[in-house]
Amino acid sequence: MEQILIGKGEAQVNLLARYGNRHGLVAGATGTGKTVSLMVLAEGFSRMGVPVFMADVKGDVSGLAMPGAPSEKVHQRVAEIGMTDYVAEANPVIFWDLFGKSGHPVRTTVSEVGPTLMGRLLELNDTQSGVLEIAFRVADDQGLLLLDLEDLRSLLAFIAESRKEVSARYGLVSAQSVGAIQRAVLGLENAGAAAFFGEPALELGDLMRTDLSGRGIISILAADQLILSPRLYSTLLLWLVSELFENLPEVGDLTRPKLVLFIDEAHLLFDDAPKALRDKVEQAVRLIRSKGVGIYFCSQFPDDVPNEILGQLGNRIQHALRAYTPRDQKAVRTAAETFASNPKLNVADVISRLAVGEALVSTLQEKGVPAPVERTLICPPRCRMGPITPEESAMVRSRSPLSGKYDTPVNRESAHEILTRRAQELAAATPEAVGGKQGAKVAEQERSVIGDLLWGTKRRQGMVETLAKQAARTAGSQLGRQILRGILGGILGGSRR
Numbered sequence: 001m002e003q004i005l006i007g008k009g010e011a012q013v014n015l016l017a018r019y020g021n022r023h024g025l026v027a028g029a030t031g032t033g034k035t036v037s038l039m040v041l042a043e044g045f046s047r048m049g050v051p052v053f054m055a056d057v058k059g060d061v062s063g064l065a066m067p068g069a070p071s072e073k074v075h076q077r078v079a080e081i082g083m084t085d086y087v088a089e090a091n092p093v094i095f096w097d098l099f100g101k102s103g104h105p106v107r108t109t110v111s112e113v114g115p116t117l118m119g120r121l122l123e124l125n126d127t128q129s130g131v132l133e134i135a136f137r138v139a140d141d142q143g144l145l146l147l148d149l150e151d152l153r154s155l156l157a158f159i160a161e162s163r164k165e166v167s168a169r170y171g172l173v174s175a176q177s178v179g180a181i182q183r184a185v186l187g188l189e190n191a192g193a194a195a196f197f198g199e200p201a202l203e204l205g206d207l208m209r210t211d212l213s214g215r216g217i218i219s220i221l222a223a224d225q226l227i228l229s230p231r232l233y234s235t236l237l238l239w240l241v242s243e244l245f246e247n248l249p250e251v252g253d254l255t256r257p258k259l260v261l262f263i264d265e266a267h268l269l270f271d272d273a274p275k276a277l278r279d280k281v282e283q284a285v286r287l288i289r290s291k292g293v294g295i296y297f298c299s300q301f302p303d304d305v306p307n308e309i310l311g312q313l314g315n316r317i318q319h320a321l322r323a324y325t326p327r328d329q330k331a332v333r334t335a336a337e338t339f340a341s342n343p344k345l346n347v348a349d350v351i352s353r354l355a356v357g358e359a360l361v362s363t364l365q366e367k368g369v370p371a372p373v374e375r376t377l378i379c380p381p382r383c384r385m386g387p388i389t390p391e392e393s394a395m396v397r398s399r400s401p402l403s404g405k406y407d408t409p410v411n412r413e414s415a416h417e418i419l420t421r422r423a424q425e426l427a428a429a430t431p432e433a434v435g436g437k438q439g440a441k442v443a444e445q446e447r448s449v450i451g452d453l454l455w456g457t458k459r460r461q462g463m464v465e466t467l468a469k470q471a472a473r474t475a476g477s478q479l480g481r482q483i484l485r486g487i488l489g490g491i492l493g494g495s496r497r
């Protein structure tokens with residue numbers, strides 16, 4: 001049976017591949033060995049051909065890309081655990097970086113993030129979120145693609161201008177709310193988030209690759225900068241979970257997962273998350289299992305993860321917790337209560353006395369039943385413990401199988417371009433621009449045609465086209481033709497979706 005050796009308690013402790021999708025938790029105080037445990041799991045999955053995604057908050061998981069240089073202490077640990085097949089070795093790694101500096105840029109579109117997550121990212125209140133929701137509907141109805149933040153900005157400006165029509169059709173949109181959203185978008189841009197929105201957007205398949213020898217590729221997202229914007233960090237991870245959830249097919253029970261995600265600093269996902277969002281995450285975590293995806297949360301305290309989710313995490317590695325403050329004691333109680341108990345072991349007592357690289361471990365065994373918790377000496381990783389150098393990182397990146405695919409942004413026609421063009425056309429259709437004696441009348445007609453188009457229904461298209469053609473004929477000018485083309489383009493654009 002395929003499994004990952006985690007370490008040794010009374011006997012060796014393993015994580016079974018076929019329960020790898022039953023999620024997990026790695027918790028413990030700083031410096032107790034959490035990151036190393038994550039690396040042991042990540043390389044274990046990679047070796048059995050399972051691709052892995054993880055965020056690198058402190059820069060230290062980049063060591064997965066290089067072989068370890070085992071010290072005397074590590075050799076002792078290897079012997080004590082009985083790791084008969086231990087060798088120092090590197091893992092296949094692809095680096096990602098939202099800001100495109102130390103890896104391929106990770107991008108998605110505003111549409112794909114959707115109004116709910118976007119509202120949270122922008123830290124909107126309920127009223128403002130409602131308005132954002134409406135903005136997304138307007139964009140949908142108008143066939144306006146929302147790719148980058150420029151698109152969102154133009155859409156908001158458009159909504160501000162046509163507040164009356166929007167309010168009549170979709171519900172009240174106040175100038176204050178739109179203004180607040182616009183300011184929030186500006187703030188987001190200042191925080192450097194613009195790079196996250198745009199194309200080429202990340203293809204999930206690129207996180208689910210194996211190398212030529214069949215090992216799962218470990219995708220490492222640089223998060224040292226990203227973590228400074230906790231909302232952006234958590235939005236990115238929640239977006240990833242929901243994308244996987246929505247796009248992957250049901251696969252039932254597999255012999256090993258199709259993908260494993262490690263979510264470090266997991267508390268950031270749930271810190272002051274509204275109940276609605278927590279419910280969604282809880283549901284996604286519960287259902288994503290049957291799509292072959294395992295999620296492993298990593299945090300200091302086990303109760304950083306909401307109870308409903310904690311209850312779904314089948315594989316647990318709990319490193320040392322101190323029990324000084326009431327906060328610590330609550331975490332210790334949570335850990336003790338949520339482990340499958342072992343009569344020979346008092347969790348609350350042992351938990352504060354665990355050494356570095358030692359943990360309380362319980363994994364799912366036969367029939368998905370959690371094994372009694374065991375005090376476990378954790379394996380050393382085969383890779384390097386600690387960060388790689390900038391030169392090593394550059395070398396890994398130069399060999400990336402995704403070279404060239406994401407590195408250059410593409411800006412195709414979307415809401416911003418379309419709305420800008422419409423505004424120009426509207427501005428051009430003035431009596432002065434059309435000129436002549438008939439100019440005023442033609443311009444008036446054209447303006448109403450374009451105005452209609454912004455809000456017109458399909459039923460009116462016939463009339464609009466006639467009017468537009470007439471306007472063009474009358475004007476007989478280059479300008480008239482341009483307007484006509486613009487209008488038809490608008491109709492096509494509007495009915496494309």
Ligand SMILES: Nc1ncnc2c1ncn2[C@@H]1O[C@H](COP(=O)(O)OP(=O)(O)O)[C@@H](O)[C@H]1O
Pocket residue numbers: 028029030031032033034035036037060074077356357358378379380381385386
């Ligand atoms: N399983 C282990 N095998 C060998 N050394 C370990 C192990 N776990 C932790 N260590 C040692 O302890 C240090 C701190 O561990 P780390 O995982 O970075 O802690 P945390 O992420 O909890 O802050 C590591 O750099 C390493 O030297």
Ligand SMILES: [Mg+2]
Pocket residue numbers: 031034035036058
């Ligand atoms: Mg760590």
